[in-house]
Amino acid sequence: MSTLIETLAGIVGAAHVLTGEDASGYEQDWRRRAQGRALCVVRPGSTQEVAAVVQACAAARVSIVPQGGNTGLVAGSVPDDTGTQVVLSLRRMAAVRAVDAHNMTITVEAGCILQTLQEAADAAGFLFPLSLGAEGSCTIGGNLATNAGGTQVVRYGNARELCLGVEVVTARGQVWDGLAGLRKDNTGYDLRDLFVGSEGTLGIITAATLRLYPKPAAQLTAWAAVPSLEDANRLLGLAHQQLAAGLTGFELMNRFSLGLVDQHYPQLRVPMWRDTAWCVLLEVSDHESEAHARGLFERLLETAFEQGIVADAIVAESMKQAHDLWHIRESITLAQVEEGFNIKHDISIPVSRIPDFVRAADAALATAVPGVRFVNFGHLGDGNLHYNIQAPAGGDSRAFVQQHEAQITGIVYDTVSAFGGSISAEHGIGELKRHKLPLHKSPVALDLMRAVKVAFDPLDILNPGRVLARQD
Numbered sequence: 247m248s249t250l251i252e253t254l255a256g257i258v259g260a261a262h263v264l265t266g267e268d269a270s271g272y273e274q275d276w277r278r279r280a281q282g283r284a285l286c287v288v289r290p291g292s293t294q295e296v297a298a299v300v301q302a303c304a305a306a307r308v309s310i311v312p313q314g315g316n317t318g319l320v321a322g323s324v325p326d327d328t329g330t331q332v333v334l335s336l337r338r339m340a341a342v343r344a345v346d347a348h349n350m351t352i353t354v355e356a357g358c359i360l361q362t363l364q365e366a367a368d369a370a371g372f373l374f375p376l377s378l379g380a381e382g383s384c385t386i387g388g389n390l391a392t393n394a395g396g397t398q399v400v401r402y403g404n405a406r407e408l409c410l411g412v413e414v415v416t417a418r419g420q421v422w423d424g425l426a427g428l429r430k431d432n433t434g435y436d437l438r439d440l441f442v443g444s445e446g447t448l449g450i451i452t453a454a455t456l457r458l459y460p461k462p463a464a465q466l467t468a469w470a471a472v473p474s475l476e477d478a479n480r481l482l483g484l485a486h487q488q489l490a491a492g493l494t495g496f497e498l499m500n501r502f503s504l505g506l507v508d509q510h511y512p513q514l515r516v517p518m519w520r521d522t523a524w525c526v527l528l529e530v531s532d533h534e535s536e537a538h539a540r541g542l543f544e545r546l547l548e549t550a551f552e553q554g555i556v557a558d559a560i561v562a563e564s565m566k567q568a569h570d571l572w573h574i575r576e577s578i579t580l581a582q583v584e585e586g587f588n589i590k591h592d593i594s595i596p597v598s599r600i601p602d603f604v605r606a607a608d609a610a611l612a613t614a615v616p617g618v619r620f621v622n623f624g625h626l627g628d629g630n631l632h633y634n635i636q637a638p639a640g641g642d643s644r645a646f647v648q649q650h651e652a653q654i655t656g657i658v659y660d661t662v663s664a665f666g667g668s669i670s671a672e673h674g675i676g677e678l679k680r681h682k683l684p685l686h687k688s689p690v691a692l693d694l695m696r697a698v699k700v701a702f703d704p705l706d707i708l709n710p711g712r713v714l715a716r717q718d
Contacts, residue, residue, distance in 0.1 A: 247330070250308060257288075257295055262288065262289040263286050269286060270283065274333060275321045276316060276317055277319060277321075280324050282546075285308065286332055286333070290336070291338045291417065292339065292641070295419075296450055299332075300418075302421060310333075310334050311331050312386030312387075312446035313388075314387045314389075315380070317674070318403075318676060319673040320674050320677065320679055322709070323388070323446070323676075325711075330712045336456040340359065342355075343355065343453065345458075352372075352455070353425055353453060353456075354436055354454060354456070354563055355453045356388075356451050359381075359384070360386060361381045363386055366431050370458075371461065374457075376389060377398075378394060378400070380439055380474065380476060390444070390451050391443070391444065392674040393406050393442055393672070395530065395630060397654055399630075401493060410427045411427050411438060412424050413452045413546050414451055417702060417703035417704070421452075424437060425453060438460075444713070445675065446708045447712055449708065450708070462531035462532055464532045464677060465531050466529070466534070466543055468560065469517055469526070470526045470528065471525055472524045472525070472555060473557055474523060475600060475604060477524075478526055478626060481556060482496055484553075485528060487548060489542055495627065496526065496626050497528075497625060497626065498524060499525050499527070499578065499623040500523070500524055500620065500621070501519055503629065504516050506581035506585055507578055511581060518558055526626070527572070527575050539631050582634060587637065587643040587646070588636045589650075589654050590633060591632070593631055593662050593671055594628070596665070597628075599666065603665045606665070607661045611635065616638075617638030618638060619636040619638065620634075620636070630672060659685070680712065680713060700716060
Protein backbone atom coordinates (compact mmCIF):
# COMPACT_ATOMS: atom_id res chain seq x y z
CA MET A 247 0.00 0.00 0.00
CA SER A 248 2.87 2.38 0.72
CA THR A 249 4.10 1.76 -2.82
CA LEU A 250 0.70 2.80 -4.20
CA ILE A 251 0.71 5.97 -2.10
CA GLU A 252 4.16 6.83 -3.46
CA THR A 253 2.92 6.20 -7.00
CA LEU A 254 -0.09 8.46 -6.45
CA ALA A 255 2.14 11.17 -5.00
CA GLY A 256 4.23 10.97 -8.14
CA ILE A 257 1.12 11.54 -10.24
CA VAL A 258 -0.56 14.42 -8.41
CA GLY A 259 2.21 15.74 -6.16
CA ALA A 260 2.88 14.79 -2.55
CA ALA A 261 0.92 17.80 -1.26
CA HIS A 262 -2.23 16.38 -2.84
CA VAL A 263 -2.09 12.93 -1.24
CA LEU A 264 -3.55 13.09 2.26
CA THR A 265 -3.28 10.43 4.95
CA GLY A 266 -4.10 10.08 8.63
CA GLU A 267 -5.61 13.13 10.31
CA ASP A 268 -5.26 15.17 7.13
CA ALA A 269 -7.76 12.83 5.44
CA SER A 270 -10.37 12.93 8.21
CA GLY A 271 -12.53 15.63 6.61
CA TYR A 272 -13.11 13.34 3.63
CA GLU A 273 -13.97 10.24 5.65
CA GLN A 274 -17.33 11.26 7.14
CA ASP A 275 -20.54 12.30 5.41
CA TRP A 276 -22.01 15.65 6.43
CA ARG A 277 -25.04 14.02 8.10
CA ARG A 278 -22.63 12.00 10.27
CA ARG A 279 -24.39 8.80 9.27
CA ALA A 280 -21.24 7.15 7.91
CA GLN A 281 -17.63 7.23 9.14
CA GLY A 282 -14.93 5.48 7.16
CA ARG A 283 -11.17 5.21 7.03
CA ALA A 284 -9.29 5.80 3.78
CA LEU A 285 -5.94 4.47 2.67
CA CYS A 286 -5.42 8.02 1.43
CA VAL A 287 -7.17 10.93 -0.22
CA VAL A 288 -5.84 11.87 -3.64
CA ARG A 289 -6.67 15.23 -5.21
CA PRO A 290 -5.88 15.30 -8.93
CA GLY A 291 -5.75 18.58 -10.80
CA SER A 292 -6.56 17.38 -14.32
CA THR A 293 -8.40 14.70 -16.26
CA GLN A 294 -5.07 13.14 -17.23
CA GLU A 295 -4.11 12.87 -13.56
CA VAL A 296 -7.49 11.24 -12.78
CA ALA A 297 -6.84 8.69 -15.52
CA ALA A 298 -3.36 7.95 -14.19
CA VAL A 299 -4.71 7.56 -10.64
CA VAL A 300 -7.34 5.09 -11.83
CA GLN A 301 -4.76 3.11 -13.79
CA ALA A 302 -2.51 2.89 -10.73
CA CYS A 303 -5.35 1.80 -8.45
CA ALA A 304 -6.59 -0.75 -10.99
CA ALA A 305 -3.09 -2.25 -11.25
CA ALA A 306 -2.95 -2.53 -7.45
CA ARG A 307 -6.57 -3.84 -7.27
CA VAL A 308 -7.44 -0.99 -4.88
CA SER A 309 -10.94 0.44 -5.00
CA ILE A 310 -11.71 4.13 -5.50
CA VAL A 311 -14.42 6.28 -3.93
CA PRO A 312 -15.03 9.39 -6.07
CA GLN A 313 -16.02 12.46 -4.05
CA GLY A 314 -17.21 15.94 -4.95
CA GLY A 315 -18.48 18.33 -2.31
CA ASN A 316 -19.40 15.45 0.03
CA THR A 317 -22.90 16.88 0.53
CA GLY A 318 -24.76 13.68 -0.39
CA LEU A 319 -27.53 12.26 1.77
CA VAL A 320 -27.07 8.50 1.26
CA ALA A 321 -23.44 7.97 2.37
CA GLY A 322 -22.31 7.27 -1.18
CA SER A 323 -19.06 9.23 -1.27
CA VAL A 324 -17.12 8.24 1.85
CA PRO A 325 -14.83 5.20 2.22
CA ASP A 326 -15.64 2.07 4.15
CA ASP A 327 -13.85 1.32 7.43
CA THR A 328 -11.20 -1.06 6.04
CA GLY A 329 -8.55 1.59 5.47
CA THR A 330 -7.90 0.15 2.02
CA GLN A 331 -9.89 2.49 -0.27
CA VAL A 332 -8.61 5.58 -2.06
CA VAL A 333 -10.87 8.63 -1.91
CA LEU A 334 -10.54 10.52 -5.18
CA SER A 335 -11.52 14.14 -4.50
CA LEU A 336 -12.31 16.25 -7.56
CA ARG A 337 -12.42 19.59 -5.73
CA ARG A 338 -9.26 20.92 -7.38
CA MET A 339 -10.82 20.45 -10.82
CA ALA A 340 -13.11 23.46 -10.57
CA ALA A 341 -12.54 25.40 -13.81
CA VAL A 342 -15.17 26.87 -16.09
CA ARG A 343 -13.69 25.70 -19.37
CA ALA A 344 -15.94 27.48 -21.87
CA VAL A 345 -19.21 29.29 -22.47
CA ASP A 346 -20.71 28.86 -25.94
CA ALA A 347 -23.29 31.62 -26.27
CA HIS A 348 -24.58 30.51 -29.67
CA ASN A 349 -24.96 26.89 -28.59
CA MET A 350 -26.29 28.08 -25.19
CA THR A 351 -23.98 25.75 -23.27
CA ILE A 352 -21.35 25.95 -20.56
CA THR A 353 -18.56 23.42 -20.04
CA VAL A 354 -17.18 23.05 -16.51
CA GLU A 355 -14.99 20.63 -14.61
CA ALA A 356 -16.54 18.25 -12.12
CA GLY A 357 -15.27 20.07 -9.03
CA CYS A 358 -16.95 23.33 -10.00
CA ILE A 359 -19.24 24.48 -7.17
CA LEU A 360 -22.86 24.73 -8.33
CA GLN A 361 -23.14 28.35 -7.18
CA THR A 362 -19.98 29.24 -9.12
CA LEU A 363 -21.55 27.67 -12.21
CA GLN A 364 -24.76 29.65 -11.69
CA GLU A 365 -22.76 32.87 -11.35
CA ALA A 366 -20.71 32.15 -14.47
CA ALA A 367 -23.89 31.56 -16.45
CA ASP A 368 -25.40 34.76 -15.10
CA ALA A 369 -22.30 36.77 -15.98
CA ALA A 370 -22.60 35.48 -19.55
CA GLY A 371 -26.25 36.61 -19.70
CA PHE A 372 -27.83 33.19 -19.18
CA LEU A 373 -29.58 31.10 -16.56
CA PHE A 374 -28.42 27.73 -15.28
CA PRO A 375 -31.53 26.57 -13.43
CA LEU A 376 -30.34 23.77 -11.16
CA SER A 377 -30.93 25.07 -7.63
CA LEU A 378 -30.32 23.18 -4.37
CA GLY A 379 -30.03 24.04 -0.72
CA ALA A 380 -26.37 22.92 -0.81
CA GLU A 381 -25.50 24.92 -3.94
CA GLY A 382 -22.79 26.86 -2.11
CA SER A 383 -20.77 23.68 -1.51
CA CYS A 384 -22.01 20.85 -3.75
CA THR A 385 -20.17 20.24 -7.03
CA ILE A 386 -21.52 19.68 -10.51
CA GLY A 387 -19.82 16.29 -10.73
CA GLY A 388 -21.69 15.13 -7.65
CA ASN A 389 -24.91 16.70 -8.92
CA LEU A 390 -24.63 14.68 -12.12
CA ALA A 391 -23.46 11.50 -10.40
CA THR A 392 -26.61 11.54 -8.26
CA ASN A 393 -28.90 13.10 -10.91
CA ALA A 394 -29.79 15.88 -8.49
CA GLY A 395 -33.22 17.50 -8.56
CA GLY A 396 -33.92 20.69 -6.65
CA THR A 397 -36.63 23.32 -6.73
CA GLN A 398 -37.03 23.95 -10.48
CA VAL A 399 -37.44 20.40 -11.78
CA VAL A 400 -41.09 21.11 -12.64
CA ARG A 401 -39.87 23.40 -15.44
CA TYR A 402 -36.30 22.36 -16.31
CA GLY A 403 -35.98 18.74 -15.21
CA ASN A 404 -33.35 16.94 -13.14
CA ALA A 405 -29.60 17.26 -13.67
CA ARG A 406 -29.80 14.63 -16.41
CA GLU A 407 -32.06 16.87 -18.51
CA LEU A 408 -29.64 19.77 -18.09
CA CYS A 409 -26.61 17.77 -19.25
CA LEU A 410 -25.69 17.58 -22.94
CA GLY A 411 -22.39 15.78 -22.53
CA VAL A 412 -19.78 14.46 -20.11
CA GLU A 413 -16.11 13.70 -19.99
CA VAL A 414 -15.49 10.47 -18.10
CA VAL A 415 -12.53 8.44 -16.89
CA THR A 416 -13.46 4.78 -17.14
CA ALA A 417 -12.59 1.99 -14.72
CA ARG A 418 -9.66 1.10 -17.00
CA GLY A 419 -8.28 4.63 -16.82
CA GLN A 420 -9.33 5.58 -20.34
CA VAL A 421 -10.80 9.02 -21.07
CA TRP A 422 -14.08 9.32 -22.96
CA ASP A 423 -14.63 12.83 -24.33
CA GLY A 424 -18.38 13.21 -24.77
CA LEU A 425 -18.48 16.98 -24.33
CA ALA A 426 -19.68 18.00 -27.81
CA GLY A 427 -22.89 19.53 -26.47
CA LEU A 428 -25.11 18.16 -29.22
CA ARG A 429 -28.86 18.21 -28.72
CA LYS A 430 -29.24 15.44 -31.28
CA ASP A 431 -26.87 12.50 -31.50
CA ASN A 432 -28.60 9.27 -32.48
CA THR A 433 -25.53 7.07 -32.91
CA GLY A 434 -26.24 4.20 -30.57
CA TYR A 435 -26.52 3.80 -26.82
CA ASP A 436 -26.62 7.02 -24.81
CA LEU A 437 -23.51 6.60 -22.69
CA ARG A 438 -24.00 10.00 -21.11
CA ASP A 439 -27.23 8.91 -19.48
CA LEU A 440 -25.59 5.78 -18.10
CA PHE A 441 -22.93 7.80 -16.27
CA VAL A 442 -25.35 10.46 -15.02
CA GLY A 443 -27.03 9.04 -11.93
CA SER A 444 -24.59 6.13 -11.56
CA GLU A 445 -23.10 7.52 -8.31
CA GLY A 446 -19.52 6.96 -9.40
CA THR A 447 -19.96 3.21 -9.88
CA LEU A 448 -19.49 3.12 -13.68
CA GLY A 449 -16.98 5.90 -14.33
CA ILE A 450 -15.65 9.15 -12.91
CA ILE A 451 -17.20 12.28 -14.41
CA THR A 452 -14.43 14.86 -14.81
CA ALA A 453 -16.27 17.55 -16.83
CA ALA A 454 -19.67 18.27 -18.31
CA THR A 455 -21.34 20.39 -20.96
CA LEU A 456 -24.61 21.80 -19.66
CA ARG A 457 -27.63 23.58 -21.08
CA LEU A 458 -28.09 27.28 -20.54
CA TYR A 459 -31.37 29.18 -20.79
CA PRO A 460 -32.29 32.80 -21.45
CA LYS A 461 -32.60 34.79 -18.25
CA PRO A 462 -36.24 35.62 -17.51
CA ALA A 463 -37.32 39.25 -17.62
CA ALA A 464 -39.09 38.76 -14.30
CA GLN A 465 -39.36 36.17 -11.56
CA LEU A 466 -42.11 36.28 -8.95
CA THR A 467 -42.82 34.22 -5.86
CA ALA A 468 -46.09 33.59 -4.05
CA TRP A 469 -46.97 31.86 -0.79
CA ALA A 470 -50.40 30.30 -0.49
CA ALA A 471 -52.30 28.52 2.28
CA VAL A 472 -54.29 25.51 1.08
CA PRO A 473 -56.75 23.54 3.21
CA SER A 474 -55.81 20.07 1.95
CA LEU A 475 -53.49 18.09 -0.28
CA GLU A 476 -56.31 17.73 -2.78
CA ASP A 477 -56.49 21.52 -2.92
CA ALA A 478 -52.72 21.70 -3.41
CA ASN A 479 -53.08 19.35 -6.37
CA ARG A 480 -55.90 21.46 -7.79
CA LEU A 481 -53.78 24.58 -7.45
CA LEU A 482 -50.93 22.82 -9.24
CA GLY A 483 -53.29 21.92 -12.09
CA LEU A 484 -54.50 25.52 -12.35
CA ALA A 485 -50.90 26.77 -12.31
CA HIS A 486 -50.00 24.46 -15.19
CA GLN A 487 -53.02 25.67 -17.16
CA GLN A 488 -52.57 29.40 -16.57
CA LEU A 489 -48.78 29.74 -16.28
CA ALA A 490 -47.74 26.90 -18.62
CA ALA A 491 -43.93 26.80 -18.96
CA GLY A 492 -43.72 29.90 -16.77
CA LEU A 493 -44.29 27.74 -13.67
CA THR A 494 -40.76 27.06 -12.41
CA GLY A 495 -41.36 26.06 -8.79
CA PHE A 496 -44.16 24.48 -6.76
CA GLU A 497 -43.15 23.51 -3.23
CA LEU A 498 -45.35 21.94 -0.55
CA MET A 499 -44.90 22.24 3.24
CA ASN A 500 -47.06 20.86 6.03
CA ARG A 501 -47.94 22.71 9.21
CA PHE A 502 -45.54 20.80 11.45
CA SER A 503 -42.52 21.39 9.20
CA LEU A 504 -43.22 25.14 9.15
CA GLY A 505 -43.86 25.09 12.90
CA LEU A 506 -40.34 23.75 13.40
CA VAL A 507 -38.94 26.64 11.39
CA ASP A 508 -41.04 29.11 13.39
CA GLN A 509 -39.88 27.55 16.66
CA HIS A 510 -36.16 27.39 15.92
CA TYR A 511 -35.81 30.40 13.61
CA PRO A 512 -38.51 32.87 14.75
CA GLN A 513 -36.70 35.72 12.98
CA LEU A 514 -37.82 34.22 9.64
CA ARG A 515 -41.48 35.13 10.32
CA VAL A 516 -43.21 32.12 8.75
CA PRO A 517 -46.54 33.28 7.27
CA MET A 518 -49.95 31.61 7.64
CA TRP A 519 -48.73 28.30 9.03
CA ARG A 520 -50.82 28.28 12.21
CA ASP A 521 -54.18 28.45 10.42
CA THR A 522 -53.74 25.95 7.60
CA ALA A 523 -52.76 22.32 7.13
CA TRP A 524 -50.50 23.05 4.15
CA CYS A 525 -48.67 25.92 2.51
CA VAL A 526 -47.44 26.12 -1.07
CA LEU A 527 -44.58 28.17 -2.47
CA LEU A 528 -44.97 29.01 -6.16
CA GLU A 529 -42.50 30.61 -8.54
CA VAL A 530 -43.21 31.98 -12.01
CA SER A 531 -40.60 33.09 -14.55
CA ASP A 532 -41.71 35.40 -17.32
CA HIS A 533 -39.87 36.43 -20.47
CA GLU A 534 -42.05 39.48 -21.13
CA SER A 535 -42.16 41.74 -18.07
CA GLU A 536 -42.78 41.87 -14.35
CA ALA A 537 -46.19 43.45 -14.97
CA HIS A 538 -47.15 40.55 -17.22
CA ALA A 539 -45.92 38.00 -14.68
CA ARG A 540 -47.76 39.72 -11.82
CA GLY A 541 -50.95 39.82 -13.85
CA LEU A 542 -50.73 36.07 -14.54
CA PHE A 543 -50.03 35.33 -10.89
CA GLU A 544 -52.87 37.47 -9.62
CA ARG A 545 -55.37 35.92 -12.05
CA LEU A 546 -54.24 32.45 -10.98
CA LEU A 547 -54.77 33.25 -7.30
CA GLU A 548 -58.11 34.97 -7.95
CA THR A 549 -59.37 31.83 -9.70
CA ALA A 550 -58.04 29.66 -6.85
CA PHE A 551 -59.82 31.86 -4.25
CA GLU A 552 -63.06 31.67 -6.22
CA GLN A 553 -62.85 27.88 -6.34
CA GLY A 554 -62.04 27.59 -2.62
CA ILE A 555 -58.64 26.05 -3.34
CA VAL A 556 -56.64 28.78 -1.58
CA ALA A 557 -57.52 30.21 1.83
CA ASP A 558 -54.93 33.01 1.87
CA ALA A 559 -51.96 34.11 -0.24
CA ILE A 560 -49.27 36.73 -0.65
CA VAL A 561 -47.20 37.67 -3.69
CA ALA A 562 -43.67 38.85 -2.88
CA GLU A 563 -43.25 42.55 -3.57
CA SER A 564 -39.46 42.48 -3.86
CA MET A 565 -36.56 40.15 -4.52
CA LYS A 566 -35.70 40.31 -0.82
CA GLN A 567 -39.19 39.21 0.18
CA ALA A 568 -39.06 36.39 -2.36
CA HIS A 569 -35.66 35.32 -1.01
CA ASP A 570 -37.05 35.38 2.53
CA LEU A 571 -39.92 33.08 1.54
CA TRP A 572 -37.55 30.62 -0.14
CA HIS A 573 -35.26 30.79 2.88
CA ILE A 574 -38.14 29.55 5.05
CA ARG A 575 -38.59 26.54 2.77
CA GLU A 576 -34.86 25.82 2.73
CA SER A 577 -34.65 26.06 6.53
CA ILE A 578 -36.94 23.11 7.21
CA THR A 579 -34.07 20.63 7.10
CA LEU A 580 -31.97 22.76 9.45
CA ALA A 581 -34.92 23.12 11.84
CA GLN A 582 -35.24 19.34 11.91
CA VAL A 583 -31.62 19.08 13.00
CA GLU A 584 -32.29 21.58 15.80
CA GLU A 585 -35.27 19.50 16.92
CA GLY A 586 -33.21 16.31 17.11
CA PHE A 587 -32.44 13.13 15.21
CA ASN A 588 -34.98 12.21 12.55
CA ILE A 589 -35.64 9.65 9.85
CA LYS A 590 -35.50 10.95 6.28
CA HIS A 591 -37.22 9.59 3.19
CA ASP A 592 -36.71 11.01 -0.30
CA ILE A 593 -39.56 9.49 -2.27
CA SER A 594 -41.58 10.10 -5.42
CA ILE A 595 -45.23 9.30 -6.02
CA PRO A 596 -47.47 10.01 -9.02
CA VAL A 597 -48.75 13.52 -8.25
CA SER A 598 -52.37 12.44 -8.49
CA ARG A 599 -51.85 9.78 -5.79
CA ILE A 600 -49.96 11.87 -3.24
CA PRO A 601 -53.01 12.75 -1.06
CA ASP A 602 -53.96 9.09 -0.70
CA PHE A 603 -50.35 8.08 -0.08
CA VAL A 604 -49.91 10.60 2.73
CA ARG A 605 -53.14 9.52 4.42
CA ALA A 606 -52.19 5.84 4.21
CA ALA A 607 -48.59 6.32 5.38
CA ASP A 608 -49.57 8.69 8.21
CA ALA A 609 -52.19 6.26 9.48
CA ALA A 610 -49.89 3.22 9.30
CA LEU A 611 -47.08 4.98 11.16
CA ALA A 612 -49.34 6.51 13.80
CA THR A 613 -50.63 3.03 14.57
CA ALA A 614 -47.23 1.32 14.55
CA VAL A 615 -45.28 4.00 16.43
CA PRO A 616 -47.64 6.29 18.38
CA GLY A 617 -46.52 9.87 18.85
CA VAL A 618 -44.38 10.22 15.73
CA ARG A 619 -44.40 13.64 14.12
CA PHE A 620 -44.57 14.10 10.36
CA VAL A 621 -42.27 16.55 8.60
CA ASN A 622 -43.73 16.45 5.11
CA PHE A 623 -42.46 18.86 2.47
CA GLY A 624 -40.98 18.83 -0.99
CA HIS A 625 -41.40 19.35 -4.67
CA LEU A 626 -45.08 18.67 -5.32
CA GLY A 627 -44.71 19.87 -8.90
CA ASP A 628 -42.70 16.77 -9.79
CA GLY A 629 -44.11 14.36 -7.20
CA ASN A 630 -41.05 14.35 -4.92
CA LEU A 631 -41.77 14.39 -1.18
CA HIS A 632 -39.31 14.56 1.69
CA TYR A 633 -41.47 12.46 3.98
CA ASN A 634 -39.50 12.66 7.22
CA ILE A 635 -40.32 11.37 10.68
CA GLN A 636 -39.45 13.26 13.84
CA ALA A 637 -39.31 11.49 17.21
CA PRO A 638 -42.16 12.05 19.67
CA ALA A 639 -41.84 15.30 21.60
CA GLY A 640 -39.76 15.17 24.76
CA GLY A 641 -38.10 11.81 24.11
CA ASP A 642 -34.54 10.76 23.32
CA SER A 643 -34.43 11.30 19.57
CA ARG A 644 -31.19 9.37 19.05
CA ALA A 645 -32.56 6.32 20.86
CA PHE A 646 -35.82 6.65 18.94
CA VAL A 647 -34.04 6.55 15.58
CA GLN A 648 -31.89 3.60 16.61
CA GLN A 649 -34.93 1.66 17.83
CA HIS A 650 -37.49 2.48 15.15
CA GLU A 651 -35.71 3.50 11.92
CA ALA A 652 -35.87 0.09 10.25
CA GLN A 653 -39.54 -0.39 11.15
CA ILE A 654 -40.56 3.11 10.05
CA THR A 655 -38.59 3.01 6.81
CA GLY A 656 -40.07 -0.40 5.99
CA ILE A 657 -43.60 0.95 6.42
CA VAL A 658 -42.88 4.05 4.34
CA TYR A 659 -41.20 2.13 1.51
CA ASP A 660 -43.91 -0.53 1.41
CA THR A 661 -46.53 2.21 1.14
CA VAL A 662 -44.50 3.93 -1.58
CA SER A 663 -44.42 0.70 -3.58
CA ALA A 664 -48.15 0.18 -3.06
CA PHE A 665 -48.78 3.57 -4.66
CA GLY A 666 -46.45 2.99 -7.61
CA GLY A 667 -43.66 5.25 -6.37
CA SER A 668 -39.88 5.22 -5.95
CA ILE A 669 -37.85 4.98 -2.74
CA SER A 670 -35.35 7.53 -4.09
CA ALA A 671 -36.41 10.59 -6.04
CA GLU A 672 -33.29 12.77 -6.08
CA HIS A 673 -30.79 11.68 -3.41
CA GLY A 674 -29.70 8.37 -4.93
CA ILE A 675 -29.12 4.96 -3.34
CA GLY A 676 -25.54 5.10 -2.05
CA GLU A 677 -24.84 2.86 0.89
CA LEU A 678 -27.86 3.67 3.04
CA LYS A 679 -30.47 2.30 0.62
CA ARG A 680 -28.55 -0.40 -1.24
CA HIS A 681 -30.08 -3.26 0.76
CA LYS A 682 -33.58 -1.82 0.31
CA LEU A 683 -33.28 -1.62 -3.46
CA PRO A 684 -33.86 -5.35 -4.15
CA LEU A 685 -37.12 -5.15 -2.19
CA HIS A 686 -38.49 -2.37 -4.37
CA LYS A 687 -36.86 -2.84 -7.78
CA SER A 688 -37.76 -5.62 -10.19
CA PRO A 689 -35.34 -8.56 -10.49
CA VAL A 690 -35.12 -7.92 -14.23
CA ALA A 691 -34.07 -4.31 -13.67
CA LEU A 692 -31.48 -5.34 -11.08
CA ASP A 693 -30.03 -8.00 -13.39
CA LEU A 694 -29.66 -5.41 -16.16
CA MET A 695 -28.00 -2.97 -13.74
CA ARG A 696 -25.55 -5.63 -12.58
CA ALA A 697 -24.73 -6.49 -16.18
CA VAL A 698 -23.93 -2.85 -16.90
CA LYS A 699 -21.75 -2.64 -13.79
CA VAL A 700 -19.76 -5.73 -14.75
CA ALA A 701 -19.30 -4.48 -18.32
CA PHE A 702 -18.10 -1.03 -17.26
CA ASP A 703 -16.15 -2.01 -14.14
CA PRO A 704 -15.14 -5.69 -14.32
CA LEU A 705 -12.69 -5.37 -11.42
CA ASP A 706 -15.33 -3.68 -9.23
CA ILE A 707 -12.99 -0.89 -8.19
CA LEU A 708 -15.31 2.11 -8.65
CA ASN A 709 -17.33 2.83 -5.51
CA PRO A 710 -17.97 -0.87 -4.84
CA GLY A 711 -20.98 -1.79 -2.75
CA ARG A 712 -22.80 1.44 -3.59
CA VAL A 713 -26.15 1.37 -5.40
CA LEU A 714 -25.84 -2.39 -5.88
CA ALA A 715 -24.91 -4.58 -2.93
CA ARG A 716 -21.87 -6.75 -3.59
CA GLN A 717 -22.67 -10.26 -4.74
CA ASP A 718 -21.11 -13.15 -2.77
